[in-house]
Amino acid sequence: METKMVVVDKETPDERVIQEAAKILQTGGLVAFPTETVYGLGAHALDPKAVEGIFAAKGRPSDNPLIVHIAHTKELAALVAFVPPLAEVLIQAFWPGPLTLVLPKSIQVPTEISAGLPTVGVRFPQNPVAQALIRAAGIPIAAPSANISGRPSPTQAFHVAEDLYGKIDMIMDGGATEVGLESTVLDVTGAIPIILRPGGITKEMLEAVVGRVDIDPAILAKYDETLVPKAPGMKYTHYAPKAKITIVEGALDRIVEEINKQVKNQPSNKKIGIMATTQTQALYVECLMLVVGDRSHPETIAANLFAILRQFDQLGIEHVYAESLPQTALGMAIMNRLQKAAGYDIIKV
Ligand code: TXA
Numbered sequence: 001m002e003t004k005m006v007v008v009d010k011e012t013p014d015e016r017v018i019q020e021a022a023k024i025l026q027t028g029g030l031v032a033f034p035t036e037t038v039y040g041l042g043a044h045a046l047d048p049k050a051v052e053g054i055f056a057a058k059g060r061p062s063d064n065p066l067i068v069h070i071a072h073t074k075e076l077a078a079l080v081a082f083v084p085p086l087a088e089v090l091i092q093a094f095w096p097g098p099l100t101l102v103l104p105k106s107i108q109v110p111t112e113i114s115a116g117l118p119t120v121g122v123r124f125p126q127n128p129v130a131q132a133l134i135r136a137a138g139i140p141i142a143a144p145s146a147n148i149s150g151r152p153s154p155t156q157a158f159h160v161a162e163d164l165y166g167k168i169d170m171i172m173d174g175g176a177t178e179v180g181l182e183s184t185v186l187d188v189t190g191a192i193p194i195i196l197r198p199g200g201i202t203k204e205m206l207e208a209v210v211g212r213v214d215i216d217p218a219i220l221a222k223y224d225e226t227l228v229p230k231a232p233g234m235k236y237t238h239y240a241p242k243a244k245i246t247i248v249e250g251a252l253d254r255i256v257e258e259i260n261k262q263v264k265n266q267p268s269n270k271k272i273g274i275m276a277t278t279q280t281q282a283l284y285v286e287c288l289m290l291v292v293g294d295r296s297h298p299e300t301i302a303a304n305l306f307a308i309l310r311q312f313d314q315l316g317i318e319h320v321y322a323e324s325l326p327q328t329a330l331g332m333a334i335m336n337r338l339q340k341a342a343g344y345d346i347i348k349v
């Protein structure tokens with residue numbers, strides 16, 4: 001299949017490009033587009049054949065449900081059985097934005113979307129290109145991250161091309177995404193909301209609006225294979241570059257000391273990389289080093305993380321040492337992705 005690549009202005013996307021992409025979606029094709037979190041691979045959410053195309057292009061396990069994207073809050077009603085009062089409050093506070101709400105699904109939603117679950121995840125993205133595209137298509141759009149299953153999510157159009165060129169109809173290049181990590185997935189079917197996947201909207205931000213918020217124990221730092229995550233996607237190996245990743249956790253000076261020791265102990269022919277931060281980059285032994293961001297501004301780390309993981313692969317690095325971050329606020333989402341990328345290989349110092 002030929003994949004058409006088009007550049008779109010992020011703030012004021014060209015109407016002709018939007019119309020062309022919308023047409024592809026309406027007729028059952030696949031279009032990758034930018035959102036404020038990561039690039040999504042869009043398809044007509046109410047067309048089971050189109051949805052199957054997403055699973056095929058990504059090599060995605062069929063038991064992993066898809067998020068449905070809308071461009072107006074009123075489009076939610078047709079997708080869900082009902083909207084609990086708690087969800088109304090969250091919608092007021094955080095939509096459009098990087099928050100996916102898991103709600104009881106309506107019969108309109110095909111089982112291919114929900115992977116057999118009685119619920120559906122719905123999100124109203126903030127990105128102007130995403131909004132213009134969904135509006136022009138006039139249909140709800142199913143969109144997982146636009147990567148091959150298991151690879152780091154794409155935060156730039158060329159990441160999408162690396163994984164899906166030749167497998168989808170169009171890639172809309174709207175520049176780098178801002179948040180850099182996928183949306184927070186929040187189950188609001190019960191009395192207390194539960195975070196199924198941490199993301200840009202943090203636990204602290206949610207609690208400021210609705211009070212108590214729980215976290216699915218399966219996504220917390222300590223890996224326990226007896227816990228089955230409620231978001232099926234969280235159980236798969238994920239975000240994984242080809243390189244092996246080891247996280248070093250502890251006080252920052254001890255982390256630096258340990259990484260330097262580990263690097264020195266590796267055979268000289270092995271290609272080792274260090275994922276450093278602004279604060280530590282001058283402290284490491286000579287080695288290939290990429291700076292992921294500023295520890296005092298975790299949003300910079302979130303924005304760069306997936307791109308940096310892909311860059312280590314491009315450079316042929318075999319083993320990466322990464323610093324841990326405090327798991328509060330955005331740090332929780334960052335460490336969740338990093339721990340999965342590392343397959344929970346963590347050295348505590
Ligand atoms: O930021 C995002 O959410 C991006 C952009 C494109 O919007 N999309 C995204 O989709 O990350 P995906 O398919 O890569 O991840 C969706 C996650 C998976 O872990 C999936 O299991 C979970 O959300 N999920 C979707 N529907 C669910 C449901 N009904 N119940 C529980 N988990 C659900």
Ligand code: MG
Pocket residue numbers: 144145153
């Ligand atoms: Mg994904």
